[in-house]
Amino acid sequence: MLRSLSRLSTRLPVRGVSATRCFSAEVSQDWTDAWNAATENMASNVTFEESAEILRNLTKTDLLRATDLRDSPSRFFEAHRILARHAVDHGPGFWIRFTVHYNLFAGTIVAAGDEEQVGRLADYQAAGELGCFGLTEKLAGVQSGLVVQTTATYDEASSEFILNTPHEGARKNWISQGFVADKAVVLADLIVKGESKGPHAFVMDFRQSGSLVPNVTIDDMGTKTVGNDLDNAWIDFTNVRLPKDSLLRRYAEVDGDGEYQIKGNVRPFDMIGQRLYTGRIAVAQAALEYRRTLYAKTKAYSDAKKMFAFKGEPVLSEIPQLNSLYEENDAKLKELDDYVGECERALGEVLKEGGTPDTRLVDCIATAKVKAVEDSIEMVHRLRQEVGSFALMADAGFKHTDFLQCCKFAEGDSRILMSKIARDRLRLVEKGQDMDSDEGKQALGLAMAMKKHLDNGASKQEAWDNEWKGIYELAETVMARVMKDGPKA
Ligand SMILES: Cc1cc2nc3c(=O)[nH]c(=O)nc-3n(C[C@H](O)[C@H](O)[C@H](O)COP(=O)(O)OP(=O)(O)OC[C@H]3O[C@@H](n4cnc5c(N)ncnc54)[C@H](O)[C@@H]3O)c2cc1C
Structure with missing residues (x-):
């Protein structure tokens, strides 16, 4: 077996720094031990092919099933948390690969596929096949509210879909695992009888016997x-033919007469968007785990580092500014752990029921992600300023702090989420709702300031841009309230 699960780590062990966990049927001590054992010897400096092979072998252990996101959400989240701790020593690559496969690729099939399509996930898993997820495009994607320009046109003559990248700006961009994936979930605008039906998810063979399927072009992002x-x-499609059953069809399909049919009252794209919610929780927890592990590792160093003193034998950890930073970090981490944990449990219930989170939970999850990530970026930066030369050492873990940058923009960038939170709050004001509280007054003040711009001839966008500071301030106020109330209030 190649350098994979069995490779020995030369780094500090990362066990023993986790948030306190309550074991349950889904996340038993046995399961946790097995997952830790299967993942504890992650390696640094592996090639992307080796890293993919590690994931193939990990999926084949069956410790985490592709459907656990629905059936055992706590296990799904715990698996992510444990892996995030390795990012301090080995960087973000494997964690992203893992979550793209389990959350974005498999999770989208679980959410939007019918029984047969979901059933195929077990076959992929047994074969160690990996999937990528193609949503983001060069000029559109996650940041633009899930707009896609890639097209999947239904061809009545052959009962197939024809996948195309209409122009360079519509190329799928930044697709993780694009050089190794056997399967792909691709988001494309479905066109039936010349009419756009909006973004839908298609599952396709991406490679057969290790080679890209015809008419797909890829290149490295750099x-x-x-x-x-x-x-x-980046990925480009030119008249790629997909069989009819490639459309994830739990909520919509093209029938035998070539007619587009919606099943039930759920819009297919709403279910695809669900993956962003599970992803946001997983990302929030990953940021907290990275920070917890880095702080623990740094504290182990500063506890052992003796300092000069005329009296006694102080250690670096006792320096007041560092000591107080450790205490502040412990308190803030606990608050965020508790809050994100509440969001995880609330979302877990929804996932098990196969439903969609209500507006309150959506806001709570967005808040969890923004707060966990932004606070971790700040606290890690401050730690770096206080520990002297240690922060510069290659093995200390600070060189992988861009893991937190990845957390910041993955599954909804902080700015985008905050803009949405503020926009939703302003809508309440437009409807004349909830304007008496301090938050309501702040929102009303912002709405009036924007109206002034509009009255002076500004466009809506110009009014929004002119008041950008107020928008993020309003989002901060809403997030503080949402976090205080929690998902269940
Ligand atoms: C390592 C990595 C792995 C990835 N894997 C995948 C994958 O597997 N599948 C996939 O589909 N995508 C993937 N992505 C894409 C990822 O989701 C996007 O990079 C992300 O959505 C950010 O897009 P961008 O970098 O183009 O940001 P840009 O759109 O260029 O935005 C730059 C910044 O400007 C701000 N901004 C942008 N628009 C607005 C706005 N309207 N209002 C306010 N602020 C705004 C934000 O702060 C944003 O961070 C991956 C990216 C990376 C780097």
């Missing part, structure tokens, strides 16, 4: 600051 054990590709 070298990154961290995570180069993860392959990222």
